[in-house]
Every structure is written in C-alpha cells, then in structure tokens.
Amino acid sequence: MHVVSARERLLTAALDLFAEHGVSGTSLQMIADRLGVTKAAVYHQFQSKDDIVLAVIDPALNRLGPIADEAEAQRGNAARREQVLAGVVDLVVGFRKVSATLSFDPVVMRLVRAHPALRNLQRIRRLLGGTAPDPGSRVRMAVIAGGLMMAGADPAVTGLDDEDFRDHLLAAGRRILKG
Amino acid sequence: MHVVSARERLLTAALDLFAEHGVSGTSLQMIADRLGVTKAAVYHQFQSKDDIVLAVIDPALNRLGPIADEAEAQRGNAARREQVLAGVVDLVVGFRKVSATLSFDPVVMRLVRAHPALRNLQRIRRLLGGTAPDPGSRVRMAVIAGGLMMAGADPAVTGLDDEDFRDHLLAAGRRILKG
Numbered sequence: 001m002h003v004v005s006a007r008e009r010l011l012t013a014a015l016d017l018f019a020e021h022g023v024s025g026t027s028l029q030m031i032a033d034r035l036g037v038t039k040a041a042v043y044h045q046f047q048s049k050d051d052i053v054l055a056v057i058d059p060a061l062n063r064l065g066p067i068a069d070e071a072e073a074q075r076g077n078a079a080r081r082e083q084v085l086a087g088v089v090d091l092v093v094g095f096r097k098v099s100a101t102l103s104f105d106p107v108v109m110r111l112v113r114a115h116p117a118l119r120n121l122q123r124i125r126r127l128l129g130g131t132a133p134d135p136g137s138r139v140r141m142a143v144i145a146g147g148l149m150m151a152g153a154d155p156a157v158t159g160l161d162d163e164d165f166r167d168h169l170l171a172a173g174r175r176i177l178k179g
Numbered sequence: 180m181h182v183v184s185a186r187e188r189l190l191t192a193a194l195d196l197f198a199e200h201g202v203s204g205t206s207l208q209m210i211a212d213r214l215g216v217t218k219a220a221v222y223h224q225f226q227s228k229d230d231i232v233l234a235v236i237d238p239a240l241n242r243l244g245p246i247a248d249e250a251e252a253q254r255g256n257a258a259r260r261e262q263v264l265a266g267v268v269d270l271v272v273g274f275r276k277v278s279a280t281l282s283f284d285p286v287v288m289r290l291v292r293a294h295p296a297l298r299n300l301q302r303i304r305r306l307l308g309g310t311a312p313d314p315g316s317r318v319r320m321a322v323i324a325g326g327l328m329m330a331g332a333d334p335a336v337t338g339l340d341d342e343d344f345r346d347h348l349l350a351a352g353r354r355i356l357k358g
Contacts, residue, residue: 109283143355154324154325168318169318
C-alpha cells in the first residue's frame with residue numbers, strides 16, 4: 001500500500017495551484033491554505049517556493065544523465081539513437097502533467113537554466129544527432145528537440161492515454177531521425 | 180536604395196539590447212543611450228516598451244492569417260497541408276533572429292498570448308492535422324508545432340544559411356506529416 005506522505009500532498013497541492021495561478025502568483029500561504037495547515041508547516045518541508053519547484057522538476061531533470069548513460073552503453077550509433085529516443089520519450093510521457101503545467105513559467109525556466117543536470121542535454125543531443133552533423137541532421141535535431149520538449153504540454157495530446165502517447169511519439173521521433 | 184528609418188534603427192538597437200539583457204532588463208533609457216538620442220526621442224516613436232516588442236513581433240504574428248488563407252484556397256487536404264507547411268517554414272526562417280532572441284522571454288510570451296492574430300494558429304493546426312485527427316495525427320501535430328516553433332531558436336541551426344535551413348525544415352516537416 002502506498003501511503004501518501006505530507007511532502008507528496010504538499011507537492012500535489014502546489015502543482016495544482018501553479019496550474020491555476022502560475023508559480024509567481026502562488027504563495028506559500030496559498031499552499032498552506034489549500035492543505036488546511038499553517039505556513040510554518042509548509043516551511044517545515046520546504047525553505048522556499050524555489051525549493052518546491054525544484055522538488056517537482058528535479059526528478060525529470062535528474063533522468064537526463066541516466067538516459068544518456070544507458071544510450072552510451074549501446075553498441076553502434078543506430079542503437080544508441082534508438083535508446084536515447086526511447087528514454088526521452090518515456091521522460092516526456094512520465095512528466096506530461098508537470099510539463100503542461102510548468103512549461104513557459106518564467107520561474108521554472110530560470111531554475112531549469114541553472115540546473116546542473118542540464119549539461120546532460122548536450123550528451124543527449126549528440127546521441128540523437130551525431131558529433132559532426134550535416135546541415136540536414138542539425139535541422140532534424142532542432143525539430144525533434146523542440147517537438148519532444150513541447151509535445152507533453154500540447155493541448156492536442158491531452159486526451160490520449162500514456163501508452164498511445166508514447167507509441168505515437170516514438171513513431172514521430174523515428175520518422176524524423178531515420179537517415 | 181533602402182534608407183534605414185529612425186524607427187528601424189530603434190528596433191534594431193532594441194533587439195540587440197533584448198538579446199543581451201532580456202526585455203525586462205532593457206529600459207527605454209538604455210535604448211536611447213545605445214542610439215545616442217534622448218529618451219524623449221524614443222518616446223516620440225514608441226509609447227512604451229510593450230509597443231517596441233509588439234513592433235518586433237507583429238510582422239511575424241500578422242503573417243499567420245495570410246498563411247492560413249493561402250492554404251485554405253488550395254484544393255484538397257494534401258495540397259493545403261503542403262501549402263501551410265511551406266508558409267510556416269518561411270515564417271520560421273524569416274524571423275529566426277527574432278525567434279532566437281525573444282523566445283521564452285516572459286514579457287514576449289505575455290504579449291503573444293494576448294495577441295489577436297494568435298487565433299489563426301488554430302486554423303493552421305487544423306490545416307496541418309485535419310479536423311478530426313486520430314491519436315497518431317494529434318501527436319504528430321504536437322511534435323511539428325513544437326518543432327517548428329523552437330527550431331529557429333535552436334543553437335544547432337545558427338550557422339546554416341536561410342536557404343539550407345528552409346529546405347531541411349520543409350523536409351523534416353514532410354517526414355513527420357506524411358500519412
């Protein structure tokens with residue numbers, strides 16, 4: 001049985017409020033009110049709103065390194081590319097709710113840009129596009145990077161279940177990448 | 180002979196400063212200093228910084244309607260889709276510098292979201308994805324929308340000339356869209 005911790009309840013309430021008011025428009029007091037606890041109880045879990053946002057986005061950003069590791073362990077560029085595509089697609093599907101809520105939020109973007117795990121994006125891009133890509137590969141790289149990054153937040157996919165979303169996202173990625 | 184107007188000089192200086200400091204970090208005084216004119220001279224051209232940003236993004240957003248019009252004038256879904264793809268690709272290529280500078284800027288996003296021409300994005304999405312798209316088409320729609328939107332701002336394509344960028348972007352779009 002999964003017992004929902006106070007921390008998880010807080011993050012769920014915060015994400016709901018971020019979706020309604022944006023991160024900047026959400027205060028720790030609003031999160032406390034939503035949970036029916038005191039602001040001190042919120043502070044007991046998180047020192048600041050940035051810490052709450054980081055607790056939401058860290059699990060996604062911290063997947064980037066292992067995704068690159070697993071792909072680099074494959075033999076051959078085609079297998080590496082397929083592995084890294086599958087890893088990124090799983091990440092997009094797994095964090096589609098977070099992505100739809102927090103994409104484009106200026107507070108989130110500031111924290112993402114400063115996040116140490118972001119360096120792994122360069123590894124992932126090399127795995128997808130090669131180390132010395134020709135112009136066509138560079139453009140395909142830009143399209144797939146933007147397409148995967150934005151897909152989870154796109155209203156067109158809201159009604160799809162995770163399995164359909166994953167299968168079709170993989171298929172779209174393979175269409176773009178195939179040489 | 181193309182005479183560069185005071186207005187064009189001002190917009191060029193503003194865009195350079197936006198690239199260096201972000202829109203929020205750029206004041207009308209900084210724009211005046213860059214041009215060697217008084218702040219009053221800047222006010223003579225534009226009432227506010229929002230007006231300057233709108234003068235930069237309006238030409239791009241105001242292309243969305245004509246792009247949809249031209250595509251809707253074609254016969255058959257395939258021809259419409261090809262026409263709208265070509266129109267959006269031209270737009271991305273034509274505004275790649277603006278896109279690389281202003282994408283993700285919170286001031287810009289606020290103005291884009293409130294812009295009346297944005298309603299034409301729905302027409303463009305219908306032209307690309309159809310009126311009652313299946314799950315696969317919806318995912319491809321999300322990928323191509325995000326991919327095209329982000330491609331102009333991607334560092335991977337910075338070194339490409341416009342013609343190469345356009346050709347490869349069209350090719351990538353066709354790969355995703357072909358049924």
